Amino acid sequence: MTWRTMNSIMSIALIMGAIGYALNLNHSASQTIFFASSGVGPTYFPNVLAALVVILSLVTLVKNLRDKSKENCAVILTPNAGYILATFALVVAFLLSWQFFGFFYLNAFVLLTVLMTLYRIEFGLKNSLIVGLITSVSTTGFLYVLFGQVLALSL
Amino acid sequence: MDLFFNDLANLFNLTNILCILLGTVVGMVFGALPGLGTVIAVALLLPVTFTLPPLAGILMLLATYQAGEYGGSISAILLGVPGTPQAAATVIDGHPMAVNESPGKALSFSLLSSSIGGIFGGLVLIFISIPLAKFALNFGSPEYFLLGVIGLMAVGLLSGTDKVKSSISVLLGLMAGTVGVDTLTGVNRATFNQPELMDGINLVAFLVGMFAISELFLMISKGLNTSYSGDGRSLKTGLSAKEVKGIAKPTLIGSLIGAGTGILPGIGGGASCWFAYAVVSKTSKTPEAFGKGCAEGIAAPESSNNASAGGALVPFLALGIPGSAAIAIIMGAFIMHGIQPGPNVFTAERDLVYGIFYGFILTTVAMYLVGRLLTPAFSRVLVVPNSFLVAIVFVLCLIGIYASKSAFFDLWLALGIGVVFYILKRLNYSVSSVIIAYVLAPIIEENFRRSLTLSNGDYGVFFSSIYSIALVLMIVAALGGSIFADIKKRRTTTG
Structure with a gap:
């Protein structure tokens, strides 16, 4: 496997992880009635974080796919x-x-x-x-x- | 004066002294062993603090941190392999001096300058953190939120070469910090129906998995039976008055640089030792001697990395902002004892804070004494190959995690975290950013939500005081500076 492939897999895993986190967050929070006068409830901050992880992971993914340098296309060596x-x-x-x-x-x-x-x-x-x-x-x-x-x- | 003697009486009890000695020995051994390092030592000792009074536990971790900084230089000098990243600059002159002149002398220069740097850092801690904490009492929730953001930005922007990956690391740490029951509403957040996650991710499992288990996998990769050969010559060599005088200036410069950079979150000992080395080599009367076993080249980085430990405690105690991974773990010990660092801790936990002030100086004295007595013994530990270390440290990690909550869930979680972070480390994601964000997450989120609740959702609250405007300007300047540096770097590489 090359560094390019590994980086892409990690970016996709992070995107999926962030989506899974947000889904679980909103599902469990929706079962509780809560009120926040400011509009900032318990899911607001974590949802912003999840969205940012998705966006930045997409940026990394695109950057990585465009990077066809020798180092990025080299095969990963893992001694032992x-x-x-x-x-x-x-x-x-x-x-x-x-x-x-x-x-x-x-x-x-x-x-x-x-x-x-x-x-x-x-x-x-x-x-x-x-x-x-x-x-x-x-x-x-x-x-x-x-x-x-x-x-x-x-x- | 009575208060001073009362503080000293609180400090000098058997438990505190034994904890400082234990922390010093563990820190020196782990610092000396290439691959393990100070952060792993502090993470492994964290569960032990559960059973101790807060001051004893925290002093043990601080002693580990201090001694680890010196311990890193033992392998740097004797083997030419830095035990910690903070000892990397010490190799340049320490190893040549050990080979060409005397390993004992090189170690003595390192120990003396480390101790002076440590005491300097302790004095900076005592004299700066109190006025800074008094000033921080003017801050409200919006300012604390912005301070947290500054702490994260400093770490995210400075700790890795890839800023996007560093930012992702920060966000992952914040996400991990939000798992569990929300303290303001009681709502379950991202617990995936696991009751063990309702109190959040176990700090010890998170830390040990992230720092220790992932590092053990990396150690296996680096080689299991590499045998380092220790230098058989005497390691106990004293310094003459002339030699001590010769390192006075570089030690002072290193201490000043170390304490100064330590105060700034995200920089820490790793960068400060190189900075100190560069400044001292440029201002020396004999710059041509550097790189060939020059005592000044050992004194500057060594005093710098120990002074940075004291400096790093300033924003941590006064503002509640940890500047490095090791300090973030020490913050974990505070949290586990129900103590929140920040300006209020100076009045709410006065005895603890002053105990830390004077205890930090005591950890440096302990480092000097233990270093003088036991450095030859520690140098023998260096020849233990990874095949023994990996297996034993793995079992110690598992015991540490289990001891924290007696939950098998945490062991599985730590193993999973270890595997994930092994891969993330290899892909250049910043682990230090994750842990600092993790411990800052509750402070940032709580103050963000409290600010908006008080202002009925008006984001103008973050520009409502002179302090918050100043902090916003600092954030903008840091972001602008980082973008400017990136553009400049890109132009240099393409041009």
Whole structure:
């Protein structure tokens, strides 16, 4: 994907987001009877903001489509894109597991071990797993003492 | 005099001292680590302030902010990689001095000038914010609305290269700030039927997602196992009286520039350190020494970025306008404790304000002492690769968000915000503008609506006093200046 395409997608997403925000705003506000002598009710200011986002995003979109420079048409390079996606997926799995099963510290230990092993995989699976396990045990222990015991935080 | 001693007695208690020390250590470590930085440190410590008295919590964040400014110079000097954008100018002379002469000496120059800059910023805060707050008592709702607009414009126009994208960022922050139940009418606004959004978007989730999670994704992109090699030579080197005297002038110039630019919203330490470096290198008796490890080249930017921290607190405390992302987060701590910064805070929360005044000086002293004692230890942290940092900081982020409200909704929201802002950052949208607009949104909207309600919808209310006319003129001048600068720039590039 090129920067030009990505910029266009973002502008369109912002326009759609602003419209969605305005629709939801006016729908929820319309269910309440309110009176504002000045004509400036609770939806006035947010509607102005949404309208401005739509206008400025359109400006960006048009500017971007007209910009055919080399930099704008270059393909986006994201080093370690696979690691970013894997991190995102692992955090989602961690959150689901924590939300539905609890056991924060166990989940945190697993997440830390898997992430560190994955990030250091270039040093070999065995090496990175051992380093990951040792670091995760000590980090989780530290987190438990700090948040679970000292700050008495219920996680 | 009794009040002064009473303020000092309030300040010097164990909780405050421990919080300042904790903030200093965290700020220095996060400032020193390239990629993390001061803003993330302040955002991560924000949930901790829930459990603390307001003064202790706010001093902890201020200590983090101050120490982070110095911490950035540790990696700038030892590795040639600035830990924070504010330390970018320090690399030019700090790293050559570390390589060619002594890393310990370069760090000592940085610490001393940072501390002097911090104290100068604190004095500016004490002596300017009170008269400014007294003056601001003349302001009504229209003036506060216009002040908010000026704050947003300064940030929007100065914080990014693409002004349209910066303006969109400002609007996104304002939109996020309007989510939740409207305080004037009780109407639900853009909550998408989520009860968790009725109190608005959770500040901690918003901040951590925007600054920390998105930054962690960027750190993964930059490389996970890059090993920096630390300098093994002694990092504890003292300075002679002659060397201290040699940096007196650049430190004073840097402090003046830093405090001055800090007061102006949107400029902050990042620009002031370059400005100070440029002025000092042009006025020096030995301009040819700059870039080769000159002590003046370290003192000027370092004193400047710490002085700008004190300067940035002036409009924040006196007017309620945060000038930088870190100050906006500190404003979040005020809001979470039910305190609204602005001129009235000087009478409503007198003990807190004076505690902040003297506490800010104390944070600088703590920075100096901790820096002297622990800089060698912090320098060892620099060799920790991102593969460890990313994983550990990710878990810390999630704990911080959950600790703020014990709601899983906020964790999902922060993750989503992190992904969106990772993309927005890569596309050159201004994240600082979003957060400043977010915290200013209630002030701007409330004063806008109150003004129009009082005037029965007459927009002339924004031109009804000499102060509001002056503020409108400032807005027009800033807009005009920005458009003029754009046209000039376009002509230069096409010509």
